[in-house]
Amino acid sequence: MNARLVALEILNEGISNFFVSRNSWKKTSNLTKQDRAFVRRLVYGTLRYYFEIDKIIGTFLKDAKRTPNDLKNILRMGTYELAGMKIPPYAVVNEYTSIAKPEFKGLVNAVLRRISEISDEINLGSGLPLWLYDKLKKDLGNIFPFFLEKNEFHEIYLRAVNKSRDEIIEDLKKHDIESYSTHFSPWGIRCVEGIDLDGFEQFENGNFTFQDESSQLVGIAVNPKSGEKILDAFGGVGTKTTHLVQIEPKAVVTYNDINKSKISIAMDNFKRLKKFPSKILSVDVMSSTLSEKFDKILVDAPCTALGTIGKHPDLLLRLTEKDIAEKAQMQLKMLEKLWGYLSDEGEIIYSVCTVTKEETDDVISTFIQNHSDAVCVDPFDGKMNFEFGGLGIQLLKWMEGFYISKIVKKEIRG
Ligand SMILES: C[S@@+](CC[C@H](N)C(=O)[O-])C[C@H]1O[C@@H](n2cnc3c(N)ncnc32)[C@H](O)[C@@H]1O
Numbered sequence: 001m002n003a004r005l006v007a008l009e010i011l012n013e014g015i016s017n018f019f020v021s022r023n024s025w026k027k028t029s030n031l032t033k034q035d036r037a038f039v040r041r042l043v044y045g046t047l048r049y050y051f052e053i054d055k056i057i058g059t060f061l062k063d064a065k066r067t068p069n070d071l072k073n074i075l076r077m078g079t080y081e082l083a084g085m086k087i088p089p090y091a092v093v094n095e096y097t098s099i100a101k102p103e104f105k106g107l108v109n110a111v112l113r114r115i116s117e118i119s120d121e122i123n124l125g126s127g128l129p130l131w132l133y134d135k136l137k138k139d140l141g142n143i144f145p146f147f148l149e150k151n152e153f154h155e156i157y158l159r160a161v162n163k164s165r166d167e168i169i170e171d172l173k174k175h176d177i178e179s180y181s182t183h184f185s186p187w188g189i190r191c192v193e194g195i196d197l198d199g200f201e202q203f204e205n206g207n208f209t210f211q212d213e214s215s216q217l218v219g220i221a222v223n224p225k226s227g228e229k230i231l232d233a234f235g236g237v238g239t240k241t242t243h244l245v246q247i248e249p250k251a252v253v254t255y256n257d258i259n260k261s262k263i264s265i266a267m268d269n270f271k272r273l274k275k276f277p278s279k280i281l282s283v284d285v286m287s288s289t290l291s292e293k294f295d296k297i298l299v300d301a302p303c304t305a306l307g308t309i310g311k312h313p314d315l316l317l318r319l320t321e322k323d324i325a326e327k328a329q330m331q332l333k334m335l336e337k338l339w340g341y342l343s344d345e346g347e348i349i350y351s352v353c354t355v356t357k358e359e360t361d362d363v364i365s366t367f368i369q370n371h372s373d374a375v376c377v378d379p380f381d382g383k384m385n386f387e388f389g390g391l392g393i394q395l396l397k398w399m400e401g402f403y404i405s406k407i408v409k410k411e412i413r414g
Pocket residue numbers: 233234235236237238239240241256257258259262283284285286300301302303
């Protein structure tokens with residue numbers, strides 16, 4: 001099947017649901033490796049620059065609001081190829097005209113031809129909606145350029161699990177996959193051009209898993225020790241749970257998540273990676289009573305995930321200003337609730353894959369103000385040389401946007 005048609009199908013579904021599901025990528029399974037990479041780049045790029053692209057095509061349409069979405073998606077993809085990927089106009093205009101429905105062919109041809117005439121001068125800018133651009137510029141200050149730069153690429157990171165990362169890098173080389181060791185995580189591998197798992201046994205055998213370098217640093221911050229009781233309160237698909245077990249198999253790790261489909265993926269991951277937590281819970285931490293206290297609690301809280309827009313640009317379609325405030329309120333409540341299950345001298349490690357001030361420093365400073373027995377310490381105990389401002393560390397300057405804070409519970413003597 002034509003690669004652009006497959007991309008169009010994925011985009012039609014993704015834009016109407018404001019979400020590109022894992023399942024939609026299965027549509028690429030009959031394409032060549034090269035075409036699969038092209039489809040990924042085209043879909044990601046069109047979503048990443050959706051708002052800017054719509055401004056451009058809007059100037060050539062009589063009534064953009066009433067133009068059917070599948071037609072607009074053809075124009076969006078064509079515009080991204082012309083202005084973002086800088087593909088020669090003759091190929092783009094003809095290809096999109098040929099895949100358009102007969103009644104739209106004339107319009108597609110005319111609009112893309114006109115855009116191709118100015119494509120050299122088009123700058124797709126930050127790709128962020130204006131409200132978000134202004135907000136993040138203010139929140140991030142002098143590290144805002146790092147945010148834009150990091151979210152431009154879609155690099156893939158792996159964590160070596162049951163084989164050394166050097167061995168995995170060698171195996172990847174045999175499959176023509178260029179990869180490098182990460183600088184900060186001792187388990188991390190960076191794959192520049194992504195990785196196609198087709199026929200790649202190393203994954204099924206559990207020798208590695210997918211995990212960004214920033215997320216691997218959470219394991220270092222938790223620093224599990226033998227015999228410690230650790231709760232991974234929002235275990236999700238189990239990426240960090242398996243990491244904690246990998247770092248210290250004798251730690252007593254409890255996995256929890258509320259979402260049934262996440263739990264099911266987590267179970268598969270535990271088996272594939274051969275890293276099993278000691279206990280598995282599936283409770284709503286906000287409304288349940290836990291039966292024990294923990295030495296450490298990992299609060300990898302639900303968040304706006306703005307540190308991952310390079311990988312999940314579709315989230316830009318659904319994010320609103322209200323979401324940020326709501327998430328921050330919920331994160332604070334989650335910390336409040338879990339504080340009660342932390343032993344004296346215990347530690348909460350709070351992490352979010354986002355960059356807004358509300359969900360990071362503001363949550364932690366409010367929490368600290370409300371709890372005289374809570375003290376923030378450097379999450380890496382000074383071992384990583386990141387600048388620690390007293391509340392938490394935003395990793396954006398060094399890697400993907402990710403925030404980690406460590407709160408210690410001090411025993412209050414009367
Ligand atoms: C950021 S994700 C966690 C990712 C996970 N730590 C990992 O590394 O794969 C947040 C998770 O919190 C879960 N969650 C949200 N609200 C919850 C609640 N009230 N109780 C338990 N889990 C919840 C979601 O299902 C989601 O999987």
